[in-house]
Amino acid sequence: MSAVMTRTFQIDKTHSEAAFQVRHLISKVRGRFADFDGTIDFDEEKPEQSTVSVTIQAASIDTNTPDRDKHLRSDDFFAVDQYPTLTFVSTSITPKGGGAFDVAGNLTMRGVTKAIVIPVSYLGKAVDPWGNEKVAFEGEVTLNRKDFGLNWNAAIETGGFLVGDEVKVSLSIQAAAQK
Secondary structure: OOOOOOOOOOOOOHHHHEEEEEEEEEEEEEEEEEEEEEEEEEEEHHHHHHHHEEEHHHHEOOOOOOHHHHHHOOOOOOOOOOOEEEEEEEEEEEEEEEEEEEEEEEEEEEEEEEEEEEEEEEEEEOOOOOOOOEEEEEEEEEEEHHHHHHOOOOOOOOOOOOOEEEEEEEEEOOOOOOO
């Protein structure tokens, strides 16, 4: 009989990043969410039995431009007063080989929940100089912002729109084992 190998890891946001990029006119705007947390219940032997839960504080959006960030927090985009968090809760994890996984789950943003799949790479585990066990993952997914009610845009004179619909989300997560 094998022991249960699932361990709970808490996301270490000082060593993690939730970033995004979206087309703006003819270039791309990059940003990140500074405040998020979550847990990974990780079974290294049977990763398909693992689970992930993440909560992002919508008001922590940061594109390095205060006026733009204020607009992104408004009802035109994230409506942070009414919808203060973005959440992701996994529903299944499918090993793809070589440390790659498809993490399926429900993403809720601006009160809209959609099933998504995030391709994720397991980067490994290590013990830091203070004896804390860490695991790390990276993932990237492209979302259509309009699927979540982020519909604001402005037409431009030459045709097309100011803001692209597709948003590339990049996650780099380090998490610490809970004792």
